[in-house]
Amino acid sequence: METAARGGRGPAPAAHRRSPAGPGHQHHLPHPGLDRQRAGRAGFPVTASEILTAPVIAAAYLHDRYPGARCLLLNSGDIAGNLAGLTLAQEHDQAPADVVLVGGAGPEFSYQALNQAFGHLQRGARLVAMHRGLYWRTSQGLQLDAGAFLAGLEQAASTEADVVGKPAPAFFATALARLGASAAGTVMVGDDIDTDVLAAQRQGLIGVLVKTGKYLPRTYQAATGTPDHVLDSFAGLPALLEQLS
Secondary structure (H helix, E strand, O other), X not given: OOOOOOOOOOOEEOOOOOOEEOOEOOOOOOOHHHHHHHXXXXXXXXXXXXXXXXXXXXXXXXXXXXXXXXXXXXXXXXXXXXXXXXXXXXXXXXXXXXXXXXXXXXXXXXXXXXXXXXXXXXXXXXXXXXXXXXXXXXXXXXXXXHHHHHHHHHHHHOOOOEEOOOOOHHHHHHHHHHHOOOOOOOEXXXXXXXXXXXXXXXXXOEEEEEOOOOOOHHHHHHOOOOOOEEEOOXXXXXXXXXXXX
16 A cells, blocks of 8 residues: 555655655556545545656656656556656567666566566666565455566666665655655655555655555564554554644
8 A cells, every 4th residue: 555545556645744655656556636536535635746656756767867768668557648758669669678667567567578678678778667566465365566577687687677666765755855845744654564664764754554455464573674653554544643743
């Protein structure tokens, strides 16, 4: 979960004054409009400018670091609308790519697709990932996510991905800068103790772990740190925010 109204692994409202924060990724990578609706139903009305998604941040990163780059997108679901201005390679296009961009995993992560990405990496393409999540929760239970495939691509191509989403420090810095919010006055709510909560706490945010979504007791017990707060569900957040204020 990652946020105030995350379904699956969606983006999160990142808001100041002790409001929930936690930009996430999609594929799930849901549309920002849907996240505004979910956040509103949860009692946290937000504007479009307060919704940050991994694809949007990835697009900004690529525009800045690799302007004009031709990108091979490996992602489950259509997120092209959130990658405005990027030049995306078409399916079965064999022309060299400058960047291999990895999003959320799904059926599209076939041997052919992964091998095509591997080929571009061997020819010098940069590897950029929206996150390192190993798994996420669906209605069918836990499912593998892109991080599991990303590790294989890195090892096979002897490269290291630029990760632009959580848990990268730049991801939280971008969210806070965009909102004009301080880290100490921002709450990160998530169901992944490492990628969501502890990563945010390392950047000075208040971390809140919720025992829903992809939360697993064994992962919590094996974590290298302790969340600032733990809730049974997101329903307990309003009371916590009241307490913190």
